[in-house]
Each structure stands twice: as structure tokens, then as C-alpha cells.
Amino acid sequence: MQQVAYHRAASEGAALALAAAHPGAAFIAGGTDLLQLFKQGPAAPAQLIDISRLPLDRIEPRSDASADAIRIGALARLADVARHPEVRRGWPALAQAIEASASPQVRNLATVGGNLLQRTRCGYFRSPDLPCNKRQPGSGCAARTGENRLHAIFGTSPHCAATHASDLAVALLALDASVHVRRHDAAHTLPIAELFRLPGDTPQSDNALGPGELIVAVEVPVGTESRRSCYLKVRDRASFEFTVVSVAVALQIEGDVIRSARLAAGGVGTVPWRLAASEAALAGARAEPAAFAAAAAHAADGAQPLSQNGFKIELLRRAVRRALELAR
Amino acid sequence: MTMVEDRSPRRYEAALKVTGAARYEGEIRTAGMLHAALVTAPLPSARVLGIDTAQARALAGCVDVLTHENALRIPPAAFLTLCQEPVVHFAGQPVALVLAETLETARAAAASVEVRYAPTPAITALEQARATAFAPRTAGLTATDSRRGEPEAALAAAAVSLDRRYTTPTHNHLAIEPQVVLADWDGSELTVHTPSQAVFAHRTGLAKCLGLDVARVRVISSYLGGGFGSKGGAWFPCLALACLAAKQLGQPVRLELTRAQMFTLVGRRQETVQRLQIGAARDGRLAALVHDTVAQTSTYGEYADPVATPTRMMYACPNVATTHRLVRVAAPQPNPVRAPGEGPGSFALESALDELAYELDLDPIELRRRNFADRDQHAGLPWSSNGLLECYRVGAEAFGWARRPRTPGTLSDGRHRLGWGMAAACYPAYRIASQAAVGISKDGRVKVRCGTQDMGSGTYTVLAQLAAEALGVPYASVDVALGDTLLPEGPYSGGSMATASFTPAVEEAARRLRSDLIARAVADPRSPLHGQQPDQVSVADGVMRAGNRSESLADLLARVAPQGLEATAAAAPEAKPAKSFFGFGAVFAEVRVDPELGEVRVARLTGAYATGRILNPLLARSQFVGGLIWGIGMALHEKTVMDANLGRIVNDNLADYLIPVHADMPRFDIHMLTEDEPHLGSGGVKGIGMLGTCGTAAAIANAVFHATGRRIRDLPIRLEQLL
Numbered sequence A: 001m002q003q004v005a006y007h008r009a010a011s012e013g014a015a016l017a018l019a020a021a022h023p024g025a026a027f028i029a030g031g032t033d034l035l036q037l038f039k040q041g042p043a044a045p046a047q048l049i050d051i052s053r054l055p056l057d058r059i060e061p062r063s064d065a066s067a068d069a070i071r072i073g074a075l076a077r078l079a080d081v082a083r084h085p086e087v088r089r090g091w092p093a094l095a096q097a098i099e100a101s102a103s104p105q106v107r108n109l110a111t112v113g114g115n116l117l118q119r120t121r122c123g124y125f126r127s128p129d130l131p132c133n134k135r136q137p138g139s140g141c142a143a144r145t146g147e148n149r150l151h152a153i154f155g156t157s158p159h160c161a162a163t164h165a166s167d168l169a170v171a172l173l174a175l176d177a178s179v180h181v182r183r184h185d186a187a188h189t190l191p192i193a194e195l196f197r198l199p200g201d202t203p204q205s206d207n208a209l210g211p212g213e214l215i216v217a218v219e220v221p222v223g224t225e226s227r228r229s230c231y232l233k234v235r236d237r238a239s240f241e242f243t244v245v246s247v248a249v250a251l252q253i254e255g256d257v258i259r260s261a262r263l264a265a266g267g268v269g270t271v272p273w274r275l276a277a278s279e280a281a282l283a284g285a286r287a288e289p290a291a292f293a294a295a296a297a298h299a300a301d302g303a304q305p306l307s308q309n310g311f312k313i314e315l316l317r318r319a320v321r322r323a324l325e326l327a328r
Numbered sequence B: 001m002t003m004v005e006d007r008s009p010r011r012y013e014a015a016l017k018v019t020g021a022a023r024y025e026g027e028i029r030t031a032g033m034l035h036a037a038l039v040t041a042p043l044p045s046a047r048v049l050g051i052d053t054a055q056a057r058a059l060a061g062c063v064d065v066l067t068h069e070n071a072l073r074i075p076p077a078a079f080l081t082l083c084q085e086p087v088v089h090f091a092g093q094p095v096a097l098v099l100a101e102t103l104e105t106a107r108a109a110a111a112s113v114e115v116r117y118a119p120t121p122a123i124t125a126l127e128q129a130r131a132t133a134f135a136p137r138t139a140g141l142t143a144t145d146s147r148r149g150e151p152e153a154a155l156a157a158a159a160v161s162l163d164r165r166y167t168t169p170t171h172n173h174l175a176i177e178p179q180v181v182l183a184d185w186d187g188s189e190l191t192v193h194t195p196s197q198a199v200f201a202h203r204t205g206l207a208k209c210l211g212l213d214v215a216r217v218r219v220i221s222s223y224l225g226g227g228f229g230s231k232g233g234a235w236f237p238c239l240a241l242a243c244l245a246a247k248q249l250g251q252p253v254r255l256e257l258t259r260a261q262m263f264t265l266v267g268r269r270q271e272t273v274q275r276l277q278i279g280a281a282r283d284g285r286l287a288a289l290v291h292d293t294v295a296q297t298s299t300y301g302e303y304a305d306p307v308a309t310p311t312r313m314m315y316a317c318p319n320v321a322t323t324h325r326l327v328r329v330a331a332p333q334p335n336p337v338r339a340p341g342e343g344p345g346s347f348a349l350e351s352a353l354d355e356l357a358y359e360l361d362l363d364p365i366e367l368r369r370r371n372f373a374d375r376d377q378h379a380g381l382p383w384s385s386n387g388l389l390e391c392y393r394v395g396a397e398a399f400g401w402a403r404r405p406r407t408p409g410t411l412s413d414g415r416h417r418l419g420w421g422m423a424a425a426c427y428p429a430y431r432i433a434s435q436a437a438v439g440i441s442k443d444g445r446v447k448v449r450c451g452t453q454d455m456g457s458g459t460y461t462v463l464a465q466l467a468a469e470a471l472g473v474p475y476a477s478v479d480v481a482l483g484d485t486l487l488p489e490g491p492y493s494g495g496s497m498a499t500a501s502f503t504p505a506v507e508e509a510a511r512r513l514r515s516d517l518i519a520r521a522v523a524d525p526r527s528p529l530h531g532q533q534p535d536q537v538s539v540a541d542g543v544m545r546a547g548n549r550s551e552s553l554a555d556l557l558a559r560v561a562p563q564g565l566e567a568t569a570a571a572a573p574e575a576k577p578a579k580s581f582f583g584f585g586a587v588f589a590e591v592r593v594d595p596e597l598g599e600v601r602v603a604r605l606t607g608a609y610a611t612g613r614i615l616n617p618l619l620a621r622s623q624f625v626g627g628l629i630w631g632i633g634m635a636l637h638e639k640t641v642m643d644a645n646l647g648r649i650v651n652d653n654l655a656d657y658l659i660p661v662h663a664d665m666p667r668f669d670i671h672m673l674t675e676d677e678p679h680l681g682s683g684g685v686k687g688i689g690m691l692g693t694c695g696t697a698a699a700i701a702n703a704v705f706h707a708t709g710r711r712i713r714d715l716p717i718r719l720e721q722l723l
């Protein structure tokens, strides 16, 4: 482990100023991912800016003229989000995605912002010296020709096929969340889908944040869709495991007709993956098994499996069908 | 037979452990101690061309870097001697040891050592070199091959026959406590603090490789946070390297392995490919069994698990052939892991019997009953005892087996399919020599001294309990000293044999002490017991009684032996036993399968075990439950994943190497049958640590078949196999 300078930011403004002054610094929130990356090698910041004490942890339902939404501070602990009564009522998929993540101990420390920016679990990436373009650009992608059972079938490039590991991000994508970002001299908001970057030929960068940019909150609209949402996670053991395949569903049903459907999947994409073809198949259909099966049949359209993960195609279809049944 | 009652004394060291007062060896520090860090090779096979340590040495606080060029010489030995040769046998092998004043400096310096390698060709996966398979000298403690009757002809002639291939993956032990050593060299004597499954064997080995008299080496291992086979011989190469460094530098050295290093440096369960052929008559009687195993070993060592033991001895079958073969892979050296051999071997055998039961449309228990062996089929000896039939009966009743529909896929609960499966289990009841001493002081406190180890399984408790019972004193008045080579030599902790080995020695020492105390009392005119017949004197709760006269042991000692008394004893197994000693069991599993998504969870496990005398039912239950959890891991979770292109492990952490977690725990229902074991000479004790892991993976896989109609022959069962 190398030497690192540690700054505890006294305020949001101070954190942003520190970040501007120290390019290459990393924010540290719960530290549950960053410290591991630091020990294993993929992260080697010279400066750490501790944001964990900043008052960015509020969970605030809000309604204004345009829409009802919930605003979740970037430093809200996963455990607090999942147990929040409003979240459980208005956005069940969020609570379910969090409760299916990590362990209670990790969830007590881990923050929403850190969760979205956690890095892939690809074993090559997490080892200090295996060939991996994401960790060491140009060193090759050992997973492509090696162990790739848990890798992506969507959004891959010849340079990288690692999945995005967050469960919460998948639920947020299905719930049409947006992300509030600040820099010392600016602020902007982007749809969550735009936060994540496909690997392309620069797999080392996972997200669209610029240097010194801090996530301050995520905002999730509420509606009949979010209330009728659910998160299904399929995995090899009952708990404390990253996803093999997961599906988040948010349905708006009137009578027995699906007005709109939003579906996202985890464990299958290099970024949280919208299932547009399935959504299209559902819009206007009756909320019944035949429609669910038809939508599920399109869930893996365009998938490009690797040597060991072809099973995810069928598993994804089945998970979509199941998640739709559960959401209804 | 009757059920064992629970009158268990509570765990001896429980309060010490829950308050943190128990000092594990890794917590021990000493003045002037150096921290060591390993530099490991990233390639599976290579020659070391040169090691540049200049940058490392330049770091403030870096004291030395040992490599094959400057490390003290170790005489050629049966184990891998580290830092002696410029050769890399597997990725992760240490090629240098950095010594520094702080752990952080040691690790930073290790990262800056530059090693130049010339890669050499390597076999990195078993299937790349199946053709090179060779016969090892032994399979565990058993013969490599076996043959009785005419198995090929019997197979060909059998009314029903099966030919199946089963595979089990590499596993790692992964005790929660990492391997760690503090090697304290004072210029003439070496004191070694390390969690050890074998303090005496480690002492002998260290003395030999450092050229010291054994009397100048002391190994201490007060507590272990688990071992499972990884803290005996497998730990020795790194242990020896740290001790060598202490001697070479003349300073205490502390080395602790990282979790990732625990995947490469302290052994592993070898991967197996097993071919099992069964021939049977229509009524289910076995006509032939042929069990051929190919397993991985390293390029520099040879180890084969006794995979075919159950196939050889457990069922009545006149025609049996078994073989064990090894393929050399440039990968870490395999060694015993909890239930070595019998664990993976019983997966194949007990799965195949389930397949045969379906083939014959017979109940799986009935099939096994029809093939019950009334003597050890391999050794040709009668059983010392064999409670297998009773285990079937008790286990089946407790589980509700009679209500099981035979057709697969017929039990369900909502979206889930339920499946019920069973398997038989056996594990040899080994014993080795042991000494022990039992002493008493004038305040009436008793001390048991035995140089064995407590792996966390309850050895402290059992030693105290044995002495308390045999002497006639309260359990609370007994202190225990173990895990130290200054004590009378005790057994190593492995093969489920420690308890069976020390029990007769401790009981005999306690009986001798008791006789001595009684003899002194009846001979002492000042004792109320003076003149009584020794055999009329009883001892209970620390008080000797004869008729209405009594005297406490403390009172007697204060008078006749204020310095205290101690008796010693030694026990050893017979050289040529006339019986065959095994523990037996039957395990029943209920699984819950999501047939669309492939997820399998174990809902219930019932185990019925007949393993001689149960000393402490509470601890025994915990051993069986632990064994069964290992069986769940074997069935559904554990697998060390090697990238064959790189010869590297890619899941060397506990997030990616799956083991069962709390949410995976089923309901456990454990039944221990009391078994009179007059022949074992061990005080009737058969080991229990391994048995729970035997058969369990097969019971689960058989239950998965019952739930889904899908026969999974490759472990671990992953959801994609059930889609």
C-alpha cells in the first residue's frame, strides 16, 4: 500500500474545492469498495477526500408543481434507504434491490453514491497483476478468453466485458431516476442511464463524471409505476452474493392493460441494461402471462455471449417473466 | 442402541473466547520483532533469472530480503523448500521474503522487489494432460489400487449396469484465522508461536531443516481459528521459511498470510474426475463396482486422496476394482481437506447408487440395505461395530422418508419443487499414539497436560471432561494445558483421530492418579479412610468415600503431598488390528429448487450417526453440523476457479469463492446413536469431524434429481445446470 494524504471535508463546498485543487484525488464515502480497490491495486489515489460526514444523507419525499419524487442524498446509507417507510411504499424495487445487496454490515456503511460508482467484480480486475484493460489499459482482457461465467452479454467491446455490479443502479434505471452532480463551479443533473459508460476502447473509465465531480443526490419520480415495481435477483447462494442475473420492473397498469413498462437488468450488461424490446412488447398489452412471456422472449435480443455465460440469455428471459409476474 | 443424552459440560474456553481473553498465536508480539512479506511468482512455471532487491532495500525500515541466492540452506526435504532454488512450480509461489520493521514497509518493499523470470511450458489444467496420468505410491493412507473378484466379467454379465462420470472441483480450506507465525530465535533456542494442527510434527520438521536439536525448538499453539487440514504439513514450507529467516537474521520474525495467499500456499482439495461403473442384479444386489479416479497433483509433490475407500469396503459386492491416478499440473500442491477422499468419493458412489435405485425402481434405502456388508469387504475383517442399518432406520423416521413419492418432480410448494434425497456416510476410525498427564495440587485443582491441539472443535473441553470423570472431580476444577511441545506428546489434529487417540491415555493417567490417591489415603493413619480396602473407596466431586467415612482429595494432598501429584500414561493402537474400525451415518436432504430460475437451496438436513462413544453431545452436534455445512458448500457453492490460460486463480477472496452463508442454513436434525465399542481400545471413541461431510453432497444432488429429474454429476451444482 502506498502513502495517501487524507482530507476530511468540513462542508460540501470544501469538498468540491479540495477536489478541484487536487486532480486525481478520490472521494471516500463508506469506503467499502474504495478501500478494497486501494489494497488490491486498481485504485491508487494520492489524496482521499472524506465526504462521509457531510450532511448529504437526507431522504426527502418532495412534491412540487411538476411531479412527485423522492430525493435521496448521495451519502444516505443503503440500510437507511431500504428501511425508509416512504421508500418501501412508493418505490418497493429500491428497497428490494438494496436488501438483496451485500450484507447488513456492508449496507450500514455503504452509501448510495458509492454504490453507483463501485467498480466491477471481474476477478481479473480485482487481482493486482492479471491482464485487464480496465485496470491497466492495453494489458488485454483475460476474461474474454478465460473465466467469464459472470460476465456481460450486452454492451461488451473487444476490450472489456465486465458487468456493472450495482443492484441499486438497476432498480434506479427502471424507476427513471436522475442524478444530481456538482463541481466547485457548476452543477448539473443527468438521467441515470447517462451516468454509466460503455467500455468501448476506454474501459478504464466507468462513468461520465468529470474530474472533481461529486454526486450529491439521486431523484426518483413516484407514480403508479414506481409503486408497482419489484426487483428480482437470481444467484448461486441465498445471500451476500453479487447478482448472476437480476431484473427490475416498474409497471403502470390501468384496468388490466399495461400503459407503460420500464425494465432493467443487472448481471448482463457492462452497464445497467434497459430492456427496450421487452418494454415495447408490453406497452398496451394485457397484464397477463401470455404478454409477459412475449415480452420475456425479447429480453435477450442482441445479446452476445462469451464462452461460459451463454446461459444468461435463457436465464434473463425467465427472470423477466418471473419479475413481471411478481410486479403484477 | 439408544439416543445419546445431552449432559454436556459447556465449552471450557468459551468465556475466554467471547471476551477476547484467549490469545491466539497471531496476537502475540515480541520486542525487536521483524515483519515478513512474501514476494510471489505471477507465473505457473518459470525459472528465476534474477532478483533485484536494491529498490526494496532502499526503503527506510527494510531490513533484509531473502532469496534463493542468500537464504540459509535447508537440507533437501520431502516438502517444497522455499527460497532455495530459482524455480517456480506454481503461480503464487514465494520467491523472496522481505523483512522490515513494520508490516506496511514489508509489503511495500515486497511490491518493489523486481524479479526477472523465464517462463517455462506448463500444464495448467488437468484435462490438458489426462494421458500423463500416473499411479501414486498411495492414496491417503490406503493402497493406490484394489481388486477383488472379476469386476469386468461381472459388469458385462450384470442384469443392470451403469457407467457414469462425476467431477468435483478444487477447494480451499480457508479457515477464518489465517496462517501466521511468530518465530522467536534467541541465538540458541527457537520458540514458534503458530496455529498448528501438529505441534510435535512441526517441531521435528523445523529442528531438522534448521539443523537444531529438537530440545531447542518449542512450538506453541494455544488456540486455532480452524484448520481443516491447512495448518499441518501444508503450512510447513512457509512456516519453515519464517523460522529460517529468524535464525538467519538473529531476530524474531512474524509472517502472516493474506487471504489470497491462503488459496495458493497452504494446500487445497484436489480436483477429481471419477468414473464409476456399477453392475447389479434385478433385485439390487451389487455384482460389480469399478471406481477409477483421476486427480490433480502438483509438479513437485505427490498426493492422492483416498477417494475409493467407501467403494472398496462399504457395500457387499464380490467384484470390485478401484484405481487412483494423478496428473501433474503447475498448480499448488493438494493435501487433505476436511473429509479428504471420502468426501468427493462418496459423492460419486452415493450418486451412482441413487441412479441405480431409479434404474431398478427400488427405494434408495432398500437398495443400500440389500447391499449391507456384514464385514469390511476390503480388509476382510469383521467390523468393530457398524450401526449403518440403525442409522438408516432412525434417519428415515426422523426425516419422514416413508412419505416420499418415488417419482421425481412430484413434490412442490408454490413455485418451488421440493426434492428428497439420501446417502450413506462412512469414515475410518483412526487412532495414533498419545501420551498424557493428569495432576492434582493441594488446593484440589486438577491439571490435564497433553500436547495435542484444539482446532476450535472442543479439545480443551473434552480433555477436562475426561479427567474429571475418570478421577471423580468436578469439571470446573480441571485446568487444561495443550498445544505446546513442552507437554507430553499428544496426537496431531487430523483425520478425525485426535480425540480417539488421547482419550485412552488421559483416562488411564486419571485412573492411575486416582489409585495413587486412594492408596495414600488408606495407608495414612491420619486419614478417615485409613485401613479401608482400596477397591471399596469411591471418588466423586473431589471427595473419597468408603461407607460413611470420607475425605476430600484436597485435605489428603495437603497432608501427604503438598507439592501435588501427577500420573502419566501412554496409549497406542494395536499394530495389527483384528477388526475394521469405521464410523457410519445416513444423511437425508430436502432441497427447494426454483425450476425456472435454477436456484437450489437446502431446506432440511437430517443426519443419523453411529460413531462409538459420544463424549460431549453438544460439541459432537456442532461437529456434525459443521461437517454438513461443508457438504452443502461442496454440493452447491465451493470452487476454486483457475484460469487455464494464465495458470492463475481468479476468485481468491471470500466474496467470489462462495461458501454457504447464514441464509443458506437449513434446519439441522442430528441424531447420534450410542454405540458400544469394546474393540477400539480408544475408550470407545471414533472420530466424528469428517463424517458429516461424507455423503452430504450426494444426498443433496440426489434430492435435486428427485425435485427436477435432472441428474447433476459435476459439482458444484450451479443454476445453469438446471435451466
Ligand SMILES: Cc1cc2nc3c(=O)[nH]c(=O)nc-3n(C[C@H](O)[C@H](O)[C@H](O)COP(=O)(O)OP(=O)(O)OC[C@H]3O[C@@H](n4cnc5c(N)ncnc54)[C@H](O)[C@@H]3O)c2cc1C
Binding pocket: A026, A027, A028, A029, A030, A031, A032, A033, A034, A035, A074, A075, A100, A101, A102, A103, A106, A109, A110, A111, A112, A113, A114, A115, A116, A117, A118, A165, A166, A167, A168, A213, A214, A215, A216, A240, A241, A242, A243, B655
Ligand atoms: C462483500 C461485499 C459484497 C457486496 N455485495 C453487493 C451486492 O450484492 N450488490 C451491490 O450492489 N453491491 C454490493 N457491494 C458493493 C457495495 O454496495 C459498495 O461497496 C458500496 O455501495 C459502496 O459505497 P461506499 O459508500 O462504501 O463507497 P466508497 O467505497 O466510499 O466509494 C466507492 C467509489 O465511489 C466514489 N464515490 C463515493 N461517493 C461518491 C460521491 N458522492 N460522489 C462521487 N464519487 C463518490 C469513490 O471515490 C469510489 O470511487 C458489496 C460490497 C462488499 C464489500
Ligand code: SF4
Binding pocket: A120, A122, A123, A124, A125, A131, A132, A133, A134, A135, A140, A141, A142, A143, A144, A151, A159, A160, A161, A162, A203
Ligand atoms: S472484462 Fe474488463 S475488467 Fe474483466 S479482465 Fe476484461 S478488461 Fe478487465
